Amino acid sequence: MSVTQQALAVGRATVASRTRRHAWFGGLHGADYIWAIAFALPYIAIFLFFVIYPIAFGIWMGSDIALYEQLYSDPRYLTAVLNTILYVVIGVNLKMFLAFMLSGFFFRKGWWVKGLMVIFILPWATPALPAYMSIHWFLNGQWGMLNNILYELFGIDGPVYLNEHWSGLASNIAAYIWKTLPFWTVILLAGRMAVPQELYEAAAVDGASRLGKFAHVTLPLMANLYLVCVLLDMVFALGDFNSTFFVSGGGPAMSTEVLATLGIRYAFTVALPNLGVATVMSALPVLIPLVIILMRRLRPSEGQL
Amino acid sequence: MSVTIPRRQIRSPLFYRLHRYGVEALCLALGFLLAVWSLAPLYNMWKIALETHEGIFGGSIWLADPSFEAFRVVITQDFWYLERFWHQFGNSFIVGLSVTFLTLGIASLASFTVGRMRLRNGWMLTNAALMTYVIPASFLAIPIYRIMNIYGLGNHLSSVILALTTFATPYAIFIFSQYGKSIPMELDESARIDGANPLQIYYRIYLPLMAPALVAVGTYALLLAWNEYLYNFLLLSTPQSMTVAVALAQFLNSDESPWNFMMATAIIYALPPIILYYGFRRYMAAGLTMGGVKG
Numbered sequence: 001m002s003v004t005q006q007a008l009a010v011g012r013a014t015v016a017s018r019t020r021r022h023a024w025f026g027g028l029h030g031a032d033y034i035w036a037i038a039f040a041l042p043y044i045a046i047f048l049f050f051v052i053y054p055i056a057f058g059i060w061m062g063s064d065i066a067l068y069e070q071l072y073s074d075p076r077y078l079t080a081v082l083n084t085i086l087y088v089v090i091g092v093n094l095k096m097f098l099a100f101m102l103s104g105f106f107f108r109k110g111w112w113v114k115g116l117m118v119i120f121i122l123p124w125a126t127p128a129l130p131a132y133m134s135i136h137w138f139l140n141g142q143w144g145m146l147n148n149i150l151y152e153l154f155g156i157d158g159p160v161y162l163n164e165h166w167s168g169l170a171s172n173i174a175a176y177i178w179k180t181l182p183f184w185t186v187i188l189l190a191g192r193m194a195v196p197q198e199l200y201e202a203a204a205v206d207g208a209s210r211l212g213k214f215a216h217v218t219l220p221l222m223a224n225l226y227l228v229c230v231l232l233d234m235v236f237a238l239g240d241f242n243s244t245f246f247v248s249g250g251g252p253a254m255s256t257e258v259l260a261t262l263g264i265r266y267a268f269t270v271a272l273p274n275l276g277v278a279t280v281m282s283a284l285p286v287l288i289p290l291v292i293i294l295m296r297r298l299r300p301s302e303g304q305l
Numbered sequence: 306m307s308v309t310i311p312r313r314q315i316r317s318p319l320f321y322r323l324h325r326y327g328v329e330a331l332c333l334a335l336g337f338l339l340a341v342w343s344l345a346p347l348y349n350m351w352k353i354a355l356e357t358h359e360g361i362f363g364g365s366i367w368l369a370d371p372s373f374e375a376f377r378v379v380i381t382q383d384f385w386y387l388e389r390f391w392h393q394f395g396n397s398f399i400v401g402l403s404v405t406f407l408t409l410g411i412a413s414l415a416s417f418t419v420g421r422m423r424l425r426n427g428w429m430l431t432n433a434a435l436m437t438y439v440i441p442a443s444f445l446a447i448p449i450y451r452i453m454n455i456y457g458l459g460n461h462l463s464s465v466i467l468a469l470t471t472f473a474t475p476y477a478i479f480i481f482s483q484y485g486k487s488i489p490m491e492l493d494e495s496a497r498i499d500g501a502n503p504l505q506i507y508y509r510i511y512l513p514l515m516a517p518a519l520v521a522v523g524t525y526a527l528l529l530a531w532n533e534y535l536y537n538f539l540l541l542s543t544p545q546s547m548t549v550a551v552a553l554a555q556f557l558n559s560d561e562s563p564w565n566f567m568m569a570t571a572i573i574y575a576l577p578p579i580i581l582y583y584g585f586r587r588y589m590a591a592g593l594t595m596g597g598v599k600g
Contacts, residue, residue: 032422035503039418040430042411043474047433050471051440054448061448105335116336118583120343125582127532129550130571133557134350137564145349148366178346232439239441241535249557260443267447268539280444287444294439295432298479 058277067278076254077279080262083169084283087244087258088237091173095181096230100222102181103188124182132246135175136162139247165255168248172256176243180236184229191225192218228297235290238283259283354568375569384566386555389544396541397531397548397574400465404530405523407470412477412522413515417507420482421493431478438475443535450539464540465548469533473526484518485511524585528578549574 071077106117123131138145141160150158161167195218203213241260244250250257250265257265259279267276355371377383382390415434419427449468458464488511496506512519537548544552553574556567 032503036418036422036424039414039422039503039507040424040427043415043430043434043478046411046467046471046474047437050449050452050467051433051437051445054445054452057452058445058448061451102339105332108332112333112336116340119340121586122347122579123343125579126347127550127575127578129532129534129553130350130568130575131346133553133571134346134353134568137353137568138346138349145345145352145366152366178342182343235439235441239443241443246554246557260441264443264446264535264539267450273447273451276447280447283444287441291436291439295435298435298439 058281061274062277062281064274064278067275068282070275071278071282076257077262079165079255080257080259080279081282083256084238084258084260086169087173087176087240088234091176092230092233092237094173095177096184096226096233098177099181099184099188099229100226102185103192106185106189107192121182121186123179126179128179128242129246131179132175132243135171135178136247136249139171162248163252165252168252168256172244172247172258175247176237176240179243180233184233187229188222188225191222195221228294231290231294231297235287235294238287238290350568350571353564354572356565375565376573378566379569379573384563386552386559387566387570389547390549390552390570392545393547393549393552396462396546397550400462400469400537400548401527401530403462403466404469404473405526407466408473408477408526409519409523411470412474412481413512413519414507415474416478416481416485417511419478420485421490421506421511422503431482434475434478437471438479442472446535446539449536453540458540460541460543460546462541462546465533465536466530468536468540469530470526473529476525477522480522481515481518484515488514520585524581528581531578 106113106120137143139161141147141158141163144158144161146161147158150156159167161171199217199221200213203217208216239260240258241264244256244258244261245264248256250261254262254265259282263276263279265276266279267273352368354375355368355373357370357372357374379387379390382388415430418424419430424430453459453464453468456464458467492510492514493506496510501509532550534550534554537550538554541547541551549570553567553570556563556570
C-alpha cells in the first residue's frame with residue numbers, strides 16, 4: 001500500500017542517498033534535454049491547469065475578509081469547526097491506536113488469522129458510497145438493523161442515533177473508523193514485519209521479557225511510521241466528505257457538518273460559492289503545517305523521486 | 306556482598322498449556338468480534354436488497370423470504386431512477402479506464418524523466434506531486450467546478466476524467482519512482498550505446514520492466530475513479546452524463562425510499578471494485594505494495 005512504501009522509505013532514505021547513481025553520461029545534452037522536457041510536459045500541464053490554477057482561483061474567491069467575519073458570527077460554522085476538530089483528533093487517534101493493536105493481533109500465525117484478514121479487509125475494499133449508505137440505514141432509529149439486534153438480544157429500544165448532535169457525530173466517526181481501519185492495520189502490520197527478527201533475538205538473549213521487547217524494540221522502530229500514518233490520516237480525515245455526507249447527512253439541523261461538507265453545502269445548496277471556499281480555507285492554518293511536515297517526511301531523498 | 310541473579314519462575318507444564326489455551330480463546334473471541342464488526346453493515350446491505358418492500362420494515366434480523374425482485378428491477382432498469390442504469394454503468398467504465406490510462410501514461414513519463422533521465426530541477430516535479438497528494442481533494446472541489454465551466458467541460462465526462470487523473474497521478478509517480486530504482490541504470494546506458502533515443506528506451510526498456518508497478522498503479526487508479534463520489538456528483542448532473550455513483554446517491558432525494566432497489570444498485574456498483582481489489586491484492590503484494598489505494 002501507498003503509505004507503507006512511503007513510510008518505510010523514510011527510514012531508508014538516508015541509506016539511499018549515500019548510493020547515488022550516476023546520471024546518463026553525466027547529464028543531458030541537446031536532443032535528450034528536449035526529450036526530457038517533453039516527457040515532463042503532460043504532468044506539468046495537469047499540475048498547472050488542475051492544481052495551481054484552482055488553488056489560485058480558490059484564494060481569489062476566498063480573499064474577502066468580510067466572508068470570515070460572516071463565518072465567525074455563524075453558529076453553524078462554529079459547530080462545524082468543533083465537529084471537525086473532534087472528528088480529526090478522536091477519529092484518527094482512536095483508529096490508529098486500534099490499528100496498532102490489531103496489527104499485533106494479525107501478526108500472529110495460524111490459518112484462521114489469515115482467513116479473518118480477508119474478511120477484515122472487506123470494509124476497505126467496498127466503495128465508500130454504498131458502505132456509508134448501508135451504515136446510514138443500519139443506524140436508522142426505527143427500522144435499522146442495530147436497534148433490531150438490540151431489541152432481539154436485550155429487549156431494549158435503542159436511541160435514534162442520527163437525530164442528535166453527539167450521537168450523530170459519533171456515528172460519522174465510527175463509520176469512518178469502520179471504513180479505514182483495515183487499511184491502516186495492514187500498513188502497520190507491514191511495518192511490524194519490516195522490523196528485523198534479529199533484534200528480537202538479541203533482546204531475548206539479553207533477557208528481555210515480552211513487554212521489554214515491545215517497549216524497547218517494537219515501539220522505537222515503529223514510532224516514525226506511526227507518526228507519519230497519524231499525520232497523513234489527519235489530512236485525509238480533514239478532507240473526508242463521504243462519511244458525514246452519507247451517514248448523518250450533516251443533520252439534524254446541520255449540527256454534524258464538518259468543514260468539508262459545510263463548504264460544499266454553502267457553495268452548491270445555498271449558492272454562496274465564495275462563502276464555501278472561505279469555509280474550507282479557514283482550515284489552512286492547520287492544513288499548511290501538516291502538508292509541510294508530511295512533504296518533508298515523505299520525500300524519499302534529496303533531488304530524486 | 307551477595308549477588309542476586311534474577312531467576313525465571315518455573316511453573317508446571319499444566320500452567321503453560323492452560324495459559325496457551327486461554328490466550329487462544331481470547332484471540333478467537335476477538336476475531337469473532339472483528340468479523341461481526343466488519344460484516345454487519347455489509348450483511349445489512351444484502352439483507353435489505355433481498356427483502357421485499359414490506360419485509361424491510363418488519364424488524365427482523367434474519368432474512369425470512371429472500372427475493373431477487375430488487376436485482377431484477379435494477380438489471381432490467383424497471384424503475385424511474387434506474388432508466389439509464391446500464392448507460393451510467395458504461396459511463397463509470399469509461400471514466401475508470403480513461404483515468405487509468407491517462408494516469409499510467411502521464412506518471413510513467415514523468416517518473417522516467419525525473420528518475421532515469423535526471424532532468425535538472427526534477428525535484429520540483431517531485432514536490433509538486435507530493436503536494437498534490439497531501440491536499441484533500443474535497444478542498445479543491447469548488448474552484449475546480451468553476452474552472453471546468455470556464456474550460457467549457459461542464460457535464461462532460463472529460464471533466465471528471467481530468468480532475469480524477471490529477472488526483473491519481475501523484476501517488477502513481479511516487480510508486481513508479483520507488484519501483485524504478487530497482488531497474489539497473491546500466492540497461493539504459495547500453496541501449497544508448499546501441500543508439501536508442503530516450504523514447505525508445507522508455508518504450509522498450511522502462512515500460513516492460515515496470516509491468517508489476519503498472520498493474521498495481523492501474524488498479525489503484527481504476528478503483529479511485531470508480532469509487533469517487535464528490536467530483537462525479539458536482540461535475541455530472543444530467544442523466545445522460547451521470548456515473549453510477551451519482552445515480553445511486555439520487556435515491557437519497559426520494560421520499561418514498563425504495564430501499565431494496567437502492568441496496569441492490571449499491572451491491573451491483575460495489576461488486577466490480579471488490580472483485581478487482583481481491584483479484585489483484587496478492588499480485589500487488591508480490592509486485593510492490595499490499596493494496597495501493599489512497600484513503
